[in-house]
């Protein structure tokens with residue numbers, strides 16, 4: 221039987237992390253590191269999932285998929301996506317599913333959302349059903365929320381589906397493209413994997429303890445997002461940088477930055493970046509810095525001479541294309 225491969229991009233949060241969970245907008249770009257998912261249907265009774273995390277495939281019966289059997293997280297995104305796809309289209313089938321990642325799970329670049337989105341896109345082609353991007357978004361967002369069992373705005377799912385640069389409100393109530401020709405970022409992995417669930421919980425706790433303090437910060441972040449959209453549309457990199465610095469200070473005020481992230485942000489600024497901030501939940505993962513062709517080398521050199529032994533520059537292009545079917 222014919223096989224289909226779909227791929228979906230990772231993401232970087234530009235402005236608005238955490239605040240997006242409190243009703244404010246955020247801005248996200250898709251990046252050109254992609255998750256690939258191949259799907260081949262068969263007439264067998266099970267779904268076989270091959271991943272980079274294990275040499276052995278995970279073989280699951282329809283009954284195991286329907287009753288949400290326990291599997292490693294990386295596999296559960298695929299399995300839950302299959303079940304949601306079956307439910308939506310009133311189908312069930314045997315299949316061989318293979319996932320391949322161009323980036324590690326530890327960078328915090330949205331591999332879980334990307335694999336979920338690519339799975340649904342490849343399933344639709346293999347099952348010969350029409351599917352719109354909006355339906356892919358809905359099914360993938362429901363799947364990701366189910367696996368993560370926590371707060372999730374879905375901004376990473378939107379980046380994986382639609383690609384480019386997006387203005388996004390939680391749950392997908394607004395998903396709007398910001399037209400931009402270039403977004404020159406230096407991306408540096410901090411060497412530490414962060415737990416989004418833990419950091420979101422930490423900010424929720426702070427909100428319970430000091431609601432006015434946190435609400436004020438969230439309101440300011442919301443304003444930065446709106447000014448950020450204007451700066452992005454105007455390709456005004458000095459202004460973009462200033463806004464990133466402000467957003468970083470506010471995130472530090474929420475307690476989600478770390479010494480390592482602060483050191484990397486400072487080093488990027490010493491290396492004449494226009495601005496820099498953590499990207500994502502904080503606690504680790506990546507920082508982003510606005511650096512154009514003229515100051516990129518200085519920014520990279522400064523980051524690499526920072527006292528952060530496991531820091532690593534990630535060569536990623538922004539404004540990547542959303543989910544797509546790949547030629548076989």
Ligand code: MEV
Nearest residue numbers: 237238372373374500501
């Ligand atoms: C994590 O990458 C960003 C958060 O805003 C969570 C979310 O939006 O789902 C902290």
